[in-house]
Amino acid sequence: MRAVLEHRVGPWLNNTAPPALAAASGALDPIARSLLAVLCRSAYVRLAGSAFVPALDDLPLPPRAWASSSLQCFRYRAGSGGCEGHEDRALLTLIYAPGQPGLQVQDAGGQWRDVELGPKQLLVMAGHALEYATCGLIRSSRHWVVLEGAERRSLAYKLAAQPGATLNLVPALQAAGHDLVAAERRYPQPITYQQLMARFGATHRTANPACKLR
Numbered sequence: 001m002r003a004v005l006e007h008r009v010g011p012w013l014n015n016t017a018p019p020a021l022a023a024a025s026g027a028l029d030p031i032a033r034s035l036l037a038v039l040c041r042s043a044y045v046r047l048a049g050s051a052f053v054p055a056l057d058d059l060p061l062p063p064r065a066w067a068s069s070s071l072q073c074f075r076y077r078a079g080s081g082g083c084e085g086h087e088d089r090a091l092l093t094l095i096y097a098p099g100q101p102g103l104q105v106q107d108a109g110g111q112w113r114d115v116e117l118g119p120k121q122l123l124v125m126a127g128h129a130l131e132y133a134t135c136g137l138i139r140s141s142r143h144w145v146v147l148e149g150a151e152r153r154s155l156a157y158k159l160a161a162q163p164g165a166t167l168n169l170v171p172a173l174q175a176a177g178h179d180l181v182a183a184e185r186r187y188p189q190p191i192t193y194q195q196l197m198a199r200f201g202a203t204h205r206t207a208n209p210a211c212k213l214r
């Protein structure tokens with residue numbers, strides 16, 4: 001069983017947002033946005049760096065608005081188990097967990113690889129929404145947490161689009177020369193982020209309620 005604390009940037013009553021979590025969100029959000037732009041501009045994807053900007057929260061956030069993205073803080077107590085294999089639902093996940101054991105990511109060949117991060121390292125994982133929006137050009141990362149009697153503490157920043165944003169990168173991907181005929185059937189667009197998340201929730205049930213898929 002793991003403990004989860006979720007933080008979202010927004011209109012906290014009397015400014016009661018935990019300052020460290022607000023600071024962590026404030027530091028991780030621009031990193032996540034920049035990395036998304038870098039992935040879009042890569043020679044493999046060939047989209048504009050700004051391709052997702054209309055779908056992301058406006059900056060600064062409008063008054064009284066809650067952010068779409070969130071920061072989750074996890075604590076896995078010794079002997080209480082980890083987290084089953086899954087892909088995250090949002091666009092991009094950044095994991096900050098210096099020196100913490102247990103996280104493994106599946107590589108392209110299906111092998112599970114340990115990811116133990118240093119103090120100046122972040123793990124960057126694509127989520128379901130990024131795989132979907134790029135018609136499978138960027139694959140979501142499958143990962144799990146396997147702990148044998150050890151403790152783990154981690155921070156996960158999940159960059160999400162606005163619920164009402166429409167994902168429709170097919171024309172831009174085609175203009176960039178990608179042949180999407182089969183992919184268009186697998187990742188039909190346009191679709192709103194909210195619709196995509198509802199579909200994800202319906203098709204990705206977790207057997208372990210302590211590890212609700214995000």
Ligand SMILES: O=C(O)CCC(=O)C(=O)O
Pocket residue numbers: 072074083088095097103143145152154155156214
């Ligand atoms: O504990 C971790 O670092 C991973 C957590 C995770 O996979 C998730 O929240 O989606």
Ligand SMILES: [Fe+2]
Pocket residue numbers: 086087088143
């Ligand atoms: Fe995850």
